[in-house]
Amino acid sequence: MSEYIRRVVALVEPGFTPFEFGIACEVFGLDRTDDGVPSFDFRVATSVPGPVRTSIGLTMDIENGLDVAAEADVLVVLPVPRATWSTPPAEVLDVIRAAAERDAWIVGVCSGSFRIAAAGVLDGLRATTHWMYADVLAKMHPAIDVDPDALYVQQGRIITSAGTAAGIDACLHLLRQTIGAELTNTVARRMVVAPQREGGQAQYISRPIPPSAELSLAPVAEWAIDNLHDDISVASLAARAHMSDRTFARRFVGEYGTTPAAWIIRQRVGLAQRLLEQTDDDIESVATRAGFGSAAVLRQNFSRTVGTTPTAYRRRFSRL
Template identity: 60%
Template sequence: MKTVACVIQDGFAPFEFGVACEAFGLDRSEDGVPNFDFRVVAPRAGVVESKVGFSVNVENDLAFAYEADLVVFCPIPSAYWSRIDPLLIALARDAVERGAWVMSVCSGSFILAAAGVLDGRRSTTHWMYAHRMAEMYPRIEIDPDVLFVQDGRIITSAGTAAGIDACLHLLRIELGAELTNRIAKRMVVPPQRDGGQAQYVDRPLPVHASDSLAAVADWAVQHLREELSVDQLASRALMSPRTFARRFKAEFGATPAAWLVRQRIIHAQRMLEGTDWGLERIAEECGFGSAAVLRQGFSRVLDTTPTAYRARFTTAA
């Protein structure tokens, strides 16, 4: 993936637009991250109004997007959902047909839906808009409870910060875990929130810092090699297992077991990229116990094998 087109139109949302610019448009060569040829495009070059009272001057029409390796569709106002610009519909269809990566953030999914490229596919959008999309496009399998969905080379994400997660997910596929972690560190965001996590949680922020389970989660990440159980983690949090599991799901948007599997996969990715260790040793270091269990985790979560992943992303001498 070398070229990225970010598509906006009148009424675009500044935050989600900024997410795409931050993820794919900045020069991070000093961190060893390859740069993308990133361009903002619009159905018609010129002034494009945002939804909050300012405008940007877009120099490029959609011509560049027809050759881009990734086309990102930013959110569009609800007033446009039932009358999507035909130019955007044509672009979405072309990008999917030629096998480019296609990503929508929040209500940008309505462009893909109108183009018919989501028919028969699993996708998501902001949870507040999911019911409307289901009514308008009954052939789409819409999951309103997740951060993002990848179906083939199409990625749809929920609103606002979920766009960051979707971008990092794609960067991890293209660049590997180590370089993506460098990008996340510069962005000052968590390097990985699994797409299957909830769009919203019961307690997005703890009332008191001491009320958060972050310290227990940090401890778990440092002890992935060990056999961690909900009972053990609950004990460290001074809670009953049932209360801990409920509170953990509310704070992190995933069960402790699912969260631990994801952390172990991330740890394994980094070791596959940066060491020449065998699979048995990596599996032991990550807490999987055996290479067979490691392979099962990779197949289920990443849809690939550890060996294939290493062949693509290894940086070990």
């Protein structure tokens, strides 16, 4: 692997939300070494150690102060109450700035983006937060290009994410870049969540739960995943779903939050990642097995999606 994440610190403040806190604990705090996943030194920190009240009235005893974040490789900034967005604690902002200065990873979950924004480390960059609060973030911090639609946005080593479960996507996205796709898939399987949702996927899907199994496009998507090596077109998927191309594309976006073409590319890149990690196939063979047809097409799509070349990715994450 390219780098070993040792210490992960979840930063909490009074009024933090238990669900998002649980995401950080689940992704980074559980020992999954039996599955080959590296363990992390997971800590929870707050400005004033002791009892900290959550958003639902439960109280959690946090024993660590902010000093434990000084050597954090990953800083997870959890949601904070809306009443505090304009009055961020100076000591919290200092921790975020210090993390950015030493090039640590910073993950803002939901309204945690407001703390990262207040620290000034997002000025001139893209960011996101829960779609309900995107306008507020943009008005409070006009130097930031706020994307109200994305599930998560990465800028360098800063990742901001939308509300609730999008924090899972953001944390898994970070893991893919540090421990590789296959081990990240292992974590996702243990969590019983999708191993990959693209950051640009829409936060708001018009029909997140299909009204009936008969109307769901899941069987078509599953078929596509099993046949990524084939020449899959939107037209062929539409025919398999017994729909017109236009109706299928509209329905697909409604269910998956992205276009069929973009979804297929993401699945093919994911397959290429696994092949690069687990096989010694040459790049041309990987391209063929993943359905890209040629190494040149694989490199173009892989670099755009993963941010590095297939060769560099293999060098970092090969398990052979």
